[in-house]
Amino acid sequence: MELLEKLVLTAGIPGREQRIRDLILQETQGLFDSVRTDPMGSLICVRQPKGPAQGKTPLRVMLAAHMDQIGFMVRHVENSGFVRLQAVGGFDPRNLFARIVTVCPDVEDPGQDLPGVLNPSGRPIHIATEEDKKKIPELTDFVVDLGLPADTVKKKVNIGDMVVLKAPFTRVGQTVVSQCLDNRVACWIQIRALQKLKHHHCEITAVFTVQEEVGLRGAMTAAFEVKPDVGVALDTTLAVDTPGVPEDQRVSVSGGGAAITYMDGATIADPQLLATFEKIARAKKIKYQRSILPRGGTDAGAIQRAAAGTRAMTLSCPTRYIHTVTEMVHETDLNACRDLLAAYLEQAG
Template structure:
């Protein structure tokens, strides 16, 4: 079954920052039709899809949210100041197209740091890296019109068209819409088939600000096994040292050993490695020095849950040109499908 990259494009381009994942959830709900036995949304906005099986209760989590902003101030000239939700490297934020999502409709805008144009700035000013607090949004509207249409608390998202680039698929929010896509593609391949596990496919909220949705949904589901799906660093571009390469593009699904939020269950790591070898699915071992996934929340739920993360190697994480390799997407779908089928 070929990957439905049109669905990945839709998932990438739809807007959904932490606490405002509604539009993403709607796309997923449409894609879930006919694939599971039950779908519900909990109090924190997590979308929980249940596919019945006779085996252990397994929670597979992929987060819906993307990093973005909320409007925190509208100044007298009509410029907007923003508060980030999620971690940004501000070097990647210069001259970006954004959308401000207001109650009166979406407004296109431009994101730039405050300060002088390069032509009249000093060398010291040009070399200074601005903080998020220095960035503002220009809507191209009069101050009166901005005040009428925008209010503090309106979400702001980066805008970027997703597309194929050789063997790569690139766009915004591959973190973690690529994993949402993998989970949906896995459910497609399991359609009409009996599975080894009692599966809860959970599309979680607010991962980028503290793994919040995974924590509450795991508490409710009480899984016996937790699997997080997320992206990880592909450190394989120029001027990167070989020992820094957490994963490499096109070399298969990442089986995570550890990150700064979780250490994967040793038994699950061995089980996934053996399964990948048996099925001849390309894989690579992953040790991530900094960063975490929903596994960090799932494993600490109630009295503890053996958990692991399957990772998709990704270049340019937390930018609008995040890129994943189609072969790595396929390998992740194959490994997860094989595990759930038993």
């Protein structure tokens, strides 16, 4: 869990994944035969087959876990020193009241990070009108207060600077809670599954992709380069097994095991691949569930359609309260995803 904590506490919005990429590089030393970064910033890590030679061309499997988290860029610095934001990825403004944020003037140097407070502009409850109370602010209404004189803010902060929400990593019951478990849990699963692997006959290209949250952009270019036989995207999926949502719309169940995604807004998964994963899960007694996500997609959508096409699917980790700072993942599901991925790779090829 120490690794997961480090992963969620490292900032990386779409297009600014340098810090998280450096952390992954550090944490995976010796795990791969070759590592390279593609022009967009995705980290492409290759492991050649290990174990007894099969005497045939190995199956080429591409894994993809996106490194980016939803966040913001500085859009404008007001003369008063308040900072306005541009969202990079899908935020619900109702979740953004009274948050601590980190403004990162230099993506290469965390030493220059500045803490700030995020709130919607307008009157507080004491003096709010009835009209004010009914209004849900737009993202453009929010401002960051850095608690510094305006001229200091203008010297330090610039348009385009990365801004992320700040929230602790907390153990809650049998779960872990944090911001950006989407998708650092998948980075964790990808690393831990590969560390667990004893042998494999397939050639594994584990890609830590960029810019997924703005439209699967990094996976698209990485898959065109890798041109794998099989693509497995690793991501979170909705677990809305919570009050106020009808049971048929829950998508997945927290603690119900690894979610094998039959379709989402970007992919209809390869039936043979789905059947293989389920067969392995049953044989190895790994908890799994089937899942369909009506809207939204994962890197599998880009991998499936790259070049002349790839057999692809998504292995998903059920996540409650997704895209908030209280994303919640059950330990059973984390471990099930890791074990199922490792078991698949051990037999693939």
